Amino acid sequence: MNSSHNFSDTIRESPYVFVIGVAGDSGSGKTTFSRAITEIFGEELVLTITVDDYHLYDRKTRNEMGITPLLLSANNLTLLAQHITDLKAGKSIIKPVYDHATGTFSDPETIKSKKFVIFEGLHPYATEDLRNLYDYTIFVDPDYEVKYDWKIRRDIGNRNYNHEALLAEMEMRKSDYNLYVKPQRKTADALIEIFYSSYGKQEGTLRNMYQVILSMPAQEYCFEDIELNIDLCDLFKKSTHNFSLSCISHKIDERVVRGLIVDGELIPDTIHKIEKQIEYQTQVGPINIFNNQSHITGTDLIRLILSWQIINRRISISRNPADKPHA
Numbered sequence: 001m002n003s004s005h006n007f008s009d010t011i012r013e014s015p016y017v018f019v020i021g022v023a024g025d026s027g028s029g030k031t032t033f034s035r036a037i038t039e040i041f042g043e044e045l046v047l048t049i050t051v052d053d054y055h056l057y058d059r060k061t062r063n064e065m066g067i068t069p070l071l072l073s074a075n076n077l078t079l080l081a082q083h084i085t086d087l088k089a090g091k092s093i094i095k096p097v098y099d100h101a102t103g104t105f106s107d108p109e110t111i112k113s114k115k116f117v118i119f120e121g122l123h124p125y126a127t128e129d130l131r132n133l134y135d136y137t138i139f140v141d142p143d144y145e146v147k148y149d150w151k152i153r154r155d156i157g158n159r160n161y162n163h164e165a166l167l168a169e170m171e172m173r174k175s176d177y178n179l180y181v182k183p184q185r186k187t188a189d190a191l192i193e194i195f196y197s198s199y200g201k202q203e204g205t206l207r208n209m210y211q212v213i214l215s216m217p218a219q220e221y222c223f224e225d226i227e228l229n230i231d232l233c234d235l236f237k238k239s240t241h242n243f244s245l246s247c248i249s250h251k252i253d254e255r256v257v258r259g260l261i262v263d264g265e266l267i268p269d270t271i272h273k274i275e276k277q278i279e280y281q282t283q284v285g286p287i288n289i290f291n292n293q294s295h296i297t298g299t300d301l302i303r304l305i306l307s308w309q310i311i312n313r314r315i316s317i318s319r320n321p322a323d324k325p326h327a
């Protein structure tokens with residue numbers, strides 16, 4: 001690419017709307033991973049919509065019906081498909097709003113399309129018709145224990161649940177998760193698994209440090225144009241923290257996928273050098289998403305690599321419009 005050109009300007013000027021789907025259970029870390037794209041391109045270019053807004057029933061009604069929000073039939077997936085189609089065509093939508101603080105619906109809101117639209121939630125691409133509308137899909141899949149530790153922390157703090165009600169709800173959700181949410185994992189372009197750190201559960205939790213695996217099917221786009229250089233001097237001499245990076249091939253849902261496993265911490269210098277590599281290789285910049293952090297975790301590195309992968313997918317569409325997925 002021309003070195004004086006900023007690819008964000010190309011995106012701004014292009015009519016193409018790139019749609020990303022991030023699926024996973026409640027509190028699984030979807031926002032944590034998708035936020036990097038907003039941090040890189042800014043809110044002017046990136047719109048995030050929570051699929052929770054497409055629930056058909058409020059919390060009280062769901063409780064009376066004895067159902068969880070994970071049922072496909074408890075969500076208006078037809079309206080969701082229509083809204084993705086409209087936003088992709090550059091049109092505005094009038095969208096329902098689900099308020100987690102009260103468990104009820106607020107007034108609908110009008111939303112204008114932007115150049116990246118991220119749909120995150122339980123069922124962003126739960127049907128084949130929905131799946132065909134996306135340019136890139138991610139499935140976030142923390143280990144059961146990790147996920148429920150996060151959910152308890154978050155829902156009791158921010159969503160006004162009491163501990164017992166939350167545990168009962170979590171138990172009730174298990175089978176619906178396997179039936180209605182997890183199947184999306186089979187078709188995701190990128191799958192993120194999160195486990196307690198191999199350097200110690202307690203220490204890891206305190207430092208927000210987990211073992212994170214980013215897996216992708218061996219496909220044409222995989223790490224295209226990516227040169228990931230990690231400065232060994234930073235790792236060995238300048239940092240006193242544990243860090244490991246390895247690659248595996250493994251089978252998930254009958255697909256053989258290649259996984260990048262990251263655990264431990266890097267110093268900010270190392271990640272800033274990687275950000276510069278991304279700027280150089282993609283001409284998107286400035287990329288500076290890790291300000292004021294004393295250490296950089298595996299989650300952070302995977303967020304950055306995943307964003308890089310998405311940017312490359314977007315670049316390939318610009319280079320070759322016929323390359324558009326589902327064109």
Ligand SMILES: Nc1ncnc2c1ncn2[C@@H]1O[C@H](COP(=O)(O)OP(=O)(O)OP(=O)(O)O)[C@@H](O)[C@H]1O
Pocket residue numbers: 024025026027028029030031032033120121150151153154194208209210299
């Ligand atoms: N990779 C991670 N490392 C450390 N903590 C995490 C990570 N991912 C998520 N968390 C914790 O879990 C909480 C929920 O994460 P996040 O908001 O990203 O989940 P979500 O899937 O978007 O949730 P929901 O869709 O239910 O709003 C965060 O506030 C954070 O405490």
Ligand SMILES: O=C(CO)[C@H](O)[C@H](O)COP(=O)(O)O
Pocket residue numbers: 025026027052055059069099100101103122159
């Ligand atoms: O699975 C969820 C996604 O966040 C929530 O439980 C669902 O959206 C219902 O929200 P609430 O529990 O606040 O009524």
